[in-house]
Amino acid sequence: MQFHLNGFQPGDPEIFDAAERVASHGATGPLPAEVDVLIVGCGPAGLNLAAQLSAFPDIKTCIVEQKPGRLLLGQADGIACRTMEMFQAYGFADRVLKEACWINETTFWKPDDANSAHIARSGRVQDVEDGLSEMPHVVLNQARVHDFFLDVMRRSAAKLEPHYARRLRDLEIDHAKDAGDHGVTVRFDRIDPAHEGEVETVRARYVVGCDGARSMVRKAIGRELHGDSANHAWGVMDVLAVTDFPDIRFKSLIQSAHDGSLLVIPREGGYLVRLYVELAKLEVGERVAGRNITVDEVIAKAQRILAPFTLQVKEVAWWSVYEIGQRITDKFDDVPTAEVATRLPRVFIAGDACHTHSPKAGQGMNVSMQDTFNLGWKLAAVLGRRCAPELLHSYSAERRAIAQELIDFDREWAAILASAAKQGGADAAKTQDYFVRHGRYTAGTATHYRPSVLTGDATFQQLATGFVIGKRFHSAPVIRLGDAKPLQLGHVVQADGRFRLFAFAGAEDPTAPNAAIRRLCRFLSDDPASPLRRYTPDGADIDSVIDLRAVFQQGHRDLAIEAMPELLLPRKGRHGLIDYEKMFCPDLKGGHDIFAMRGIDRAAGCLVIVRPDQYVADVLPLDDVQRLAAYFAGFMRPVR
Numbered sequence: 001m002q003f004h005l006n007g008f009q010p011g012d013p014e015i016f017d018a019a020e021r022v023a024s025h026g027a028t029g030p031l032p033a034e035v036d037v038l039i040v041g042c043g044p045a046g047l048n049l050a051a052q053l054s055a056f057p058d059i060k061t062c063i064v065e066q067k068p069g070r071l072l073l074g075q076a077d078g079i080a081c082r083t084m085e086m087f088q089a090y091g092f093a094d095r096v097l098k099e100a101c102w103i104n105e106t107t108f109w110k111p112d113d114a115n116s117a118h119i120a121r122s123g124r125v126q127d128v129e130d131g132l133s134e135m136p137h138v139v140l141n142q143a144r145v146h147d148f149f150l151d152v153m154r155r156s157a158a159k160l161e162p163h164y165a166r167r168l169r170d171l172e173i174d175h176a177k178d179a180g181d182h183g184v185t186v187r188f189d190r191i192d193p194a195h196e197g198e199v200e201t202v203r204a205r206y207v208v209g210c211d212g213a214r215s216m217v218r219k220a221i222g223r224e225l226h227g228d229s230a231n232h233a234w235g236v237m238d239v240l241a242v243t244d245f246p247d248i249r250f251k252s253l254i255q256s257a258h259d260g261s262l263l264v265i266p267r268e269g270g271y272l273v274r275l276y277v278e279l280a281k282l283e284v285g286e287r288v289a290g291r292n293i294t295v296d297e298v299i300a301k302a303q304r305i306l307a308p309f310t311l312q313v314k315e316v317a318w319w320s321v322y323e324i325g326q327r328i329t330d331k332f333d334d335v336p337t338a339e340v341a342t343r344l345p346r347v348f349i350a351g352d353a354c355h356t357h358s359p360k361a362g363q364g365m366n367v368s369m370q371d372t373f374n375l376g377w378k379l380a381a382v383l384g385r386r387c388a389p390e391l392l393h394s395y396s397a398e399r400r401a402i403a404q405e406l407i408d409f410d411r412e413w414a415a416i417l418a419s420a421a422k423q424g425g426a427d428a429a430k431t432q433d434y435f436v437r438h439g440r441y442t443a444g445t446a447t448h449y450r451p452s453v454l455t456g457d458a459t460f461q462q463l464a465t466g467f468v469i470g471k472r473f474h475s476a477p478v479i480r481l482g483d484a485k486p487l488q489l490g491h492v493v494q495a496d497g498r499f500r501l502f503a504f505a506g507a508e509d510p511t512a513p514n515a516a517i518r519r520l521c522r523f524l525s526d527d528p529a530s531p532l533r534r535y536t537p538d539g540a541d542i543d544s545v546i547d548l549r550a551v552f553q554q555g556h557r558d559l560a561i562e563a564m565p566e567l568l569l570p571r572k573g574r575h576g577l578i579d580y581e582k583m584f585c586p587d588l589k590g591g592h593d594i595f596a597m598r599g600i601d602r603a604a605g606c607l608v609i610v611r612p613d614q615y616v617a618d619v620l621p622l623d624d625v626q627r628l629a630a631y632f633a634g635f636m637r638p639v640r
Contacts (some may be wrong), residue, residue, distance in 0.1 A: 001099055002270040004240065008317035010072040010143060013099065013269065022072055025150065027161040031200045032062055034182050036383050038204035039063040040217050042162050044076065044142065045351030045368040046210030047149035051090060052376030052495050054156035059383050061158065062202065064166045064188060066211075070150065073318050074142020075236075076365035077265065077274060078103075081128055082444030082472060083366045084135035086373055089495040089614065092148040093135070100138035101268045103127045107247045108432045111257035118308045119254055123432045127251060128443055131597075134475050134488050137443060140268050142365060165192035169199065171207065171220035171347070173334065179344040179389045180205065206379060207347045210372065213327075215353035221334040223349065225356065227327030228411065233279040233291070235298035237319035240271055245309040248273055253431055254305060262305040272317065277302045279321065295319045326407040328355040332371075332396035345392045348375060355403040357410045366444050367406055371399050373495075377612035380497045381636075386535060386545065391635050394454055402447050409441045445472060449615060453634045456609075456618030463606035464504065464619045466598030473500075473610045477592040479556045482580030486587055489594065490614070492549060497612050499632075501548045503622060504595065506605035510552050511563035516605060516622040517550055521565035523625045524548060530625075531632040537639050541572040546632075549582050553595055553602065556585040 003013040011021025037053055039046045042065035053061040079087075079100065087093040106127050112120040128137050153160040166188040177183035182203035190198040209217025213225070241248075245264075252264035260278030267274055277298050280291070295316055303311045331337065332354045333345035351368030375395045381387040416431050440446040449470040451457045456469055466474060475490025493500055505517045512518070524530045536545045550568050552559060561569070561583065568582045586593040595602055607624075609617040609631060620627050 001268070004269040004272045007315055008238070008240065008272065010141070012144075012147065025154070025161060026069060026164045031064065031163055031166070031188065031202050032060065033201070034060070034203045035062040036060045036205045037062070037379055038184070038186060038202055038207045039210060040168055040186075040207065041065060041210035041212060041215075041351075041353075042067070042071070042146070042164075043210055043212060043351060043368065044145060044149075044365045045353075045372045046208070047146055047153075048086075048369040049208060049210065049350070049372035049376050049379075050160055050162070051149045051152040051156075052373065052497075053380060054153045054158040054160040055496050056380050056384065057157035059158075059380060061160060062204075063160065063162045064168075065162050065164050066167045066191070068165050068192060070162075070164075071143040071146050074144075074146070075318075075320070076142040077139050077267065078366070079138045079140055079145070080363075080366045080442065080444030081133035081135045081137055082447070083369060084138065085133060085472065085475070085490065085614065086369065086495070087148070088135070088491050089493055090149075090152050091494075092152065095148060096138065096140055096145070097136075099144065099268055100140035101266050101270075103137045103139060103251050103266070106251045106253065106435065108435075109247075109252060109254040111255070116257040119256055119306065121247070122429070125432065125436055127439075129439055132440065132443055132445060134477075134490070139265055139274075144268075145365070165190060165195075166200065167191050168211070168216040168220075171217060173221075173346055175343070179346065184346050205346075205383070208372070208375065208379075209347065209349040209353045210351050210368075211353055213352040213356050215349060217347065218329065218349050218353045221347050221349070223329040223331065223354070225327035225329055225354075227356075227407070228325055233293070233321060233323055235277040235279050235293065235295075235301070235319065235321045236274065237277075237295065237298055238267060238272055238274050238317040239299075239313045240315040240317070241273060242312045242314060243306070243310060245306055245311065253435070255431065256305045256307075259301060259304045262302055275302050277305070291321075293321045326357055326411050328400070328403055328407055330400075332400050333392070335393070335396075340393060344389050345396070348392075348395060350375065350399075354400075355407060357407060363406055363410060363442070363444075367403065370402075370444070370447070373613050374399055376495075377497045381612075384497075386637060387635050388637060391453075394452060397452070398449050398454075401450065405446075406441065409438060447472065447615075454611065454617060455615070456620075456631065460606065460619050460621060460624075463601045463604060463621065464598055464608055466600070467608050467616050467619060469616050469619055471616060472614050473502075473608070473616050474598065476594040476597045477587040477590060478551060478584040478594055479587050479589075480581060481552070481556050481559060481561055481583040481585055484556055486590065489549075489551070489584060492547075492581075493610060493614050495612075498544070499546045499612060499617075500610040501546060501628075502608040502610060503548065503550045504600050504605045504608065505550060505552045506622070507553060507602050510550070510554075511560060517552075518565050520607070520622050520625070521548075521567040525565075525567045527625070529629045531629060531636075534629075534638040534640070535632065535636050542567070542570045543572070543579075543582075549584065551584045551586075551594060554585060555588050559585065 050063040108123040110122040112118040169187040254262040263276035265274040334347040350371040
């Protein structure tokens with residue numbers, strides 16, 4: 001898509017009337033007196049959590065934002081491959097793919113050997129390695145990501161809308177109340193002109209602070225950000241410009257001999273571009289605000305770095321200056337480390353409220369959303385009484401470890417990009433090598449949860465080497481048996497709080513009376529120890545808590561669907577209609593054999609347990625039903 005040709009216009013580019021693009025929504029009336037989950041902040045982390053919880057109408061969720069309305073122009077822009085996989089679970093990945101700018105290749109520039117005052121291209125690499133994800137790395141205004149989440153919320157069963165123009169005043173936890181009670185009291189100041197001065201009080205079972213680096217929720221629970229002091233100042237601006245720099249529509253890392261570094265990020269619409277411009281090294285304790293840097297200075301610096309190429313800025317849609325720093329809190333909830341065994345968490349923090357990064361690795365928005373994608377299904381499971389509240393301790397344990405890894409990566413990457421921080425000036429070869437070697441961090445696919453009650457060990461990892469336990473479920477092409485439709489297997493994992501069991505059948509005939517897949521289905525259907533029987537409520541569809549899918553090695557034309565186990569053709573809904581979308585085969589015509597692509601043992605097959613946040617929980621033999629039952633018994637509450 002091409003847009004922004006005659007000036008930057010926020011909102012949906014497919015709406016012709018620019019005024020209609022910026023129509024603001026929001027809940028009317030006062031805040032509810034009591035809620036199950038109170039979310040403070042309508043950034044990417046907060047909206048992701050609200051969108052996930054909006055799928056559960058029996059959970060009363062409220063999201064509150066200090067700003068007067070929805071965001072129209074955001075600061076974050078890069079959307080990692082892993083984040084696109086998550087967007088697919090919400091159903092709006094296709095909208096992002098259509099509107100966003102795809103980052104296909106990255107180019108590298110260094111001082112020209114013949115004239116160091118000029119730059120010359122030193123390299124070009126593919127931005128994302130082949131096979132890493134079915135999704136690309138894209139760039140799109142953060143405000144549009146917000147819009148897509150807001151659409152999910154409005155269209156959901158809960159019909160959730162944010163409450164704008166509320167500023168958090170204070171937060172108090174009543175530790176005498178049980179975890180299931182409304183033990184957190186939060187007060188807000190109304191700051192909209194019609195109600196200015198009014199104070200509203202909300203009592204919540206759980207509160208999640210997604211209110212940014214200056215988080216009031218974080219301060220209320222006594223947490224602090226710790227880390228490196230900021231020592232580099234950078235400028236960033238979204239511009240419509242005319243230039244003869246040939247790589248303006250590529251992601252480009254430019255290191256000059258004397259004027260620092262420049263990062264070019266092409267933006268959506270075909271014309272807009274973001275420029276990150278290295279400005280200066282700061283003194284100890286100095287803040288960039290004290291230098292009173294103007295946009296003209298940022299533009300002039302970018303022009304010098306780009307020499308001999310010219311840059312004529314026609315319009316600046318947005319600009320800012322900032323300091324690089326990496327900071328993190330010691331925990332992401334309100335429970336002191338020494339009291340984890342005796343206290344349950346009531347208040348959580350996510351995103352910039354508990355970890356901050358430099359923007360150059362494109363991780364801030366992406367990691368923030370992954371925080372609440374981890375937390376959302378856990379809150380829903382606890383509030384729905386499917387899991388004990390002790391499960392909520394796993395949020396801080398899992399996500400803080402990941403945030404620390406990313407901060408360590410970001411610190412080194414930011415130093416490499418900042419030529420002033422390196423002895424001997426720019427080193428283009430080192431920059432390109434580091435970029436290639438750490439591509440999985442920037443793609444968002446490096447996250448690896450360690451063994452815990454939710455994540456198994458590697459006892460049977462050899463049965464499916466390509467589905468790494470603790471990493472995200474790596475999708476692959478398949479053919480659906482019921483209708484021969486080609487699709488990505490990972491796309492059946494929706495953001496609905498359900499676990500998935502992917503049963504990869506062995507080489508035997510799956511329709512045989514004693515085939516392993518049939519024995520597994522008999523256990524899941526009939527045995528009292530079956531997780532499906534123990535955790536699915538009476539009257540609910542059999543796949544409403546744990547969703548079983550089967551993948552066979554044979555081609556789809558070689559199998560008789562009517563001979564398959566009844567559990568793979570479940571009857572659902574009030575009419576008892578048959579679900580024909582539970583079985584899949586390799587895409588042999590397209591040359592994509594999922595068994596070969598993901599290293600699945602052809603003789604034995606395997607069972608892959610996938611968490612609601614799309615991470616592989618464990619890999620088990622098809623007949624190890626005791627381990628399967630024990631996994632869910634570790635954290636779930638039986639309904640009978």
